[in-house]
Amino acid sequence: MPISLTNEMMRAIIMDHSSNPTNKHTPSGEGYQKVHMHSDNCIDDLDIYLKIENDRVVDACFEGIACTISLSSTDIMCDLMKGKTIQESLYMIEQYQHMMHEEPFDDEVLDEAIVFINTSKQAARIRCATIGWNAANSILKDK
Amino acid sequence: MYDIKKVRLDFPMLQNKTMQGKPLVFLDNASTTFKPRQVIEAMDKYYLEMNSNSHRGDYDLCYNMDVEVAKARETIAKFINSDVNEVVFTSGDTEAINLVAYGYALEYLKKGDQILISETEHASNVLPWYRICDLTGAKVCFVKLDDKRITVEGVRNAFKDNKSIKLVALAHVGNVLGYEINAKEIASICHKNGALFLLDGAQSVPHMAVDFKDLDVDFLTFSAHKMCGPTGIGCLVGKYVLLQKMATFHTGGGMNVKFNNKQEVIPLDAPAKFEAGTLNLSAIIGFKAAIEYLTNLGMENIHKHDQELFEYAISKLEGYDNIIIYNKDSNSGIIAFNIKGVFAQDEATLLNSKGIAVRSGQHCAKMIDPVIGEPATVRMSTYLYTSKEEIDIFIDNLINGGDILDAYFFN
Secondary structure (H helix, E strand, O other): OHHHOOHHHHHHHHHHHHHOOOOEOOOOOOOEEEEEEEOOOOOOEEEEEEEEEOOEEEEEEEEEEOOHHHHHHHHHHHHHHOOOEHHHHHHHHHHHHHHHOOOOOOHHHOHHHHHHOOHHHHHHHHHHHHHHHHHHHHHHOOO | OOOHHHHHHOOHHHOOOEEOOEEOEEOEOOOOOOOOHHHHHHHHHHHHHHOOOOOOOOOHHHHHHHHHHHHHHHHHHHHHOOOHHHEEEEOOHHHHHHHHHHHHHHHHOOOOOEEEEOOOOOHHHOHHHHHHHHHHOOEEEEOOOEOOEOOHHHHHHHHHHOOOEEEEEEEOEOOOOOOEOOHHHHHHHHHHOOOEEEEEOOOOOOOOOOOHHHHOOOEEEEEHHHHOOOOOOEEEEEOHHHHHHOOOOOOOOOOEEEEOOOOOEEEOOOOHHHOOOOOOHHHHHHHHHHHHHHHHHOHHHHHHHHHHHHHHHHHHHOOOOOEEEOOOOOOOOEEEEEEOOOOHHHHHHHHHHOOEEOEEEOOOOOOOHHHHOOOOEEEEEOOOOOOHHHHHHHHHHHHHOOOOOHHHHOO
16 A cells, blocks of 8 residues: 555655656647646646546646646646546545545545645645646536 | 844744744745834734724824824834825835825826836736726836846936836835845936836835935835734825825725715825725834834844845855855845755745745746746845844755755654
8 A cells, every 4th residue: 555655755756756747748639628727825837637538537637837746746646547537536636635634534546646645744835735636626526 | 232132032923933843933024024022012002002093083092093193104204204294004015006006107197108117026016007007008118127137227228218108116125136226316317207206115114224305206115014013004105296196096084075965075185185994003003113113223233234144144155056046246135046956935845844934936026037047936034133043044954954855754
């Protein structure tokens, strides 16, 4: 289980996704829904793209300017969301939000996103760690 | 002798406060400042002993309140060297600039006129002018900067190139880079060219002696909360003849002589005609106490203290190649910097985890990024109670603070 990750492993995962965010690009094909998100208290200024087919997220990517936490959290979210149904994605987002606010959460579905478990130590950065997730939520909740 | 230890004892926020389990080091004074007991007690006194409205009663409490407001206005006028009726209370610097925008510019500017500002201005000295231009058809133009600085020459050239400039609005000291402009010379150039000059004193009035009459600016704006005073109060200081010419902005009780059912209104004279509604009375009392506090310390001493801390910090940072400072040649209490390869916000979060409060981003000056060449910076800013020991803690954490992710994984 990811919950057994050491601090050093969690750091490495965050740094990997912020220095090499594989989902940070504009979509190449058609059929994507886009949501723009920006932060009042950080540099974060992102476009999130989701492609949904037959009740399933078939692709997720993003583009924009972001701090380490928003960059890596959004990149990890894109990885995790690809292939999930809308219902599964919404449940994962909900559990992630619970984790952010130190509420009980289902760690089974968060996978690598567990690395952001300490975000509440830096409350000013919760917005950064959730910006991509909130964007995806705003697309998916109306589906 | 400026006794920093004694000064710090006046501030409850400097007594054993912690942040993230570490002693609090507050270096975000360009954003807002702590309040000394003298200010807090003066405001308490309003609620505990003086609670009343002003201008609205025939009883002693109310009369006494009128006297207190008048005394506060006199204190501000003396502090800034203006006439007492040239001081208009506003909710702060932002409302003061908006008051000039809507009261003067909206009334007198027309299509084809231009308003000169700079790309280093805070949103409060940009967006009111954009709005006025939308409403009047006037246009905003920008002074050409000389390596990030606004110079007298730059303003002179702006007038050579552009005969339509009717109003110039610039910060006395920039809120990101801390550069001071030559306000007196710029005011003279504006007047020779038939333009008015608004000086945004948000970052200068709290830190140095500013003389409204000597500078001969037309409008001067500032906020109390950046100078040890309360939030929600500030003022517009304007030449009386201009204040009288200006249209009213907020209207309502307390600003009119009379009105009738033919929609005729006779406003009071300035400054009362701009002060509709119940004033922020406890804040006005606190504002006065803050100015008395600064005056007792001496504005020259406060300015010197900021400058000494700046020079001390810059000299200690010298030689660290991974720390990029954007305003080494400044001399105010603001340092704008980045750590090579680290996002400003990430560095600010790391400093937060060490108990150090700084600001990161664009600091409301959202056109400044091409000027500096970075999308964001970290800003540390000092004030009259900042100690050298705090600068040492700040610099030690910049250099030895560890990895940015320590902020999330420290134990």
